[in-house]
Amino acid sequence: MPTPDAPPSIEVTRLRKHYGDVVAVEDLSFSLAPGTTCGLLGGNGAGKTSTIAMLLGLLLPDAGSIRVLGVDMLADRHAVLGRMNFSSPYVDLPQRLTVEQNLRVYAQLYGVRDAHARIAQLAREIDIERFLTREYRTLSAGQKTRVALAKALLNRPQVLLLDEPTTSLDPDSADRMRSYLQQYQRDSGATLLLASHNMREVERLCDHVLMLRAGTLVDQGTPAMLIARYGRRDMEEVFLDIARDRPGPGSAQQPSIAPAREPDAGGASGAAPTHSGREAPLRETGQRPAPHAQPAPPPRAAAGSDTP
Numbered sequence: 013m014p015t016p017d018a019p020p021s022i023e024v025t026r027l028r029k030h031y032g033d034v035v036a037v038e039d040l041s042f043s044l045a046p047g048t049t050c051g052l053l054g055g056n057g058a059g060k061t062s063t064i065a066m067l068l069g070l071l072l073p074d075a076g077s078i079r080v081l082g083v084d085m086l087a088d089r090h091a092v093l094g095r096m097n098f099s100s101p102y103v104d105l106p107q108r109l110t111v112e113q114n115l116r117v118y119a120q121l122y123g124v125r126d127a128h129a130r131i132a133q134l135a136r137e138i139d140i141e142r143f144l145t146r147e148y149r150t151l152s153a154g155q156k157t158r159v160a161l162a163k164a165l166l167n168r169p170q171v172l173l174l175d176e177p178t179t180s181l182d183p184d185s186a187d188r189m190r191s192y193l194q195q196y197q198r199d200s201g202a203t204l205l206l207a208s209h210n211m212r213e214v215e216r217l218c219d220h221v222l223m224l225r226a227g228t229l230v231d232q233g234t235p236a237m238l239i240a241r242y243g244r245r246d247m248e249e250v251f252l253d254i255a256r257d258r259p260g261p262g263s264a265q266q267p268s269i270a271p272a273r274e275p276d277a278g279g280a281s282g283a284a285p286t287h288s289g290r291e292a293p294l295r296e297t298g299q300r301p302a303p304h305a306q307p308a309p310p311p312r313a314a315a316g317s318d319t320p
Contacts, residue, residue: 019082021046021171021203022067027076029062029227036062038227040076044220046170049197049204051214051235054224055255060207062227064173067205068098080171094122099164100175101157107149111140111159114148115166122167134162137192139185153180161189165196174206178213190216211247221247223254230254 020043027040037059044050052060065071067078069089078085083092105114112131119127135141138158143151151159157180164172177193178186190213197204208214214221215235223231223238231238231254235247242250242259253259 015046015201018046020044020079021048021081022205023077023079024063024067025077027063027066027078028074029059029066029071030074035227037066037073040224040227040229042222042229042232044203044205046203047197047201048220049206049218051218051221052205052207052224053209053214053221053251057226058224059227060224061175063224064098064175064205064207067173068096069093094167095169096171096173097122097164097167097169098173098175099160099177101153101160101177101179102175103160104156105148105159105163108147110145110147111151112144114159115163118163119166124166127166130166131162134165138162138165139188154182154185157181158185158189168200170200170202172202172204174204174208176208176210177206178208178210186213193217211251215247223251225254225257 023043025041027037029037040059040063052063054060062071066073067080067085069085072086080089081092081095083089085092106117109117115131115134116127119130124130131144135144138161140155140158140162143155148156148159157178161177164174174193178189181189193204194217196202204217206214206217218235221232221235221238222229231241233241238250239246242253244250244253
């Protein structure tokens, strides 16, 4: 449960990253209260992975600032890295080490006390006991995903960054992992930032959602708020509206979608959007246009015939 009165766990201000002429992230600002589970959503190339890499200190931004648990990541990231962790099925662990050896190495890097007991606990809870002694390279994609999650939880992180945490898992395993993450968040009060293309997962796990397109934050809110704002049935339909730059049937906005922003003290509207347990007010909407209207069919040649 988010605690809006506490200092933010993650605070990003006007973050920018370009790769030559390619815009990865542009003027991105947001903050997350402790205990928030936030979805970071967008199509391929929207800037999700670059944002996570900058939050971890693996990638230097061209401009902007990042604070995690009150620490300036650009100036002193090593002071907070031990309280963070990261999971991605696309980042391999050393191939020739066994699963248990890999977990021991990372437990030592994170300074985990009683690493043997912690590894045994996670192995039971995440169901990786039966392949602890196997070399990592022999695992299936789904098994590697579970090992990646176990690695990410070794140090009981206060900030957990998750990139597609249930990809490659069968429906039963994915459901168990989502339940496990929900329980971990409730027990620890950790802040989770989740990049996912699974919109049912987002609706289930996330208190708040940040929608990116071409490196820019274009909208944000709770899943329920976004579904209502766009007049859609679920987050998958909202995602398609934003990814394709089209207004939903519940919005009178033109295709360019901008996040609601609070005015600053001087009345300007350039304040960075934040999430501190309260949602920005919904924008006014007009009459709902019919979605995806098609041109009328041409008249039939025969007079008096009915049109379909």
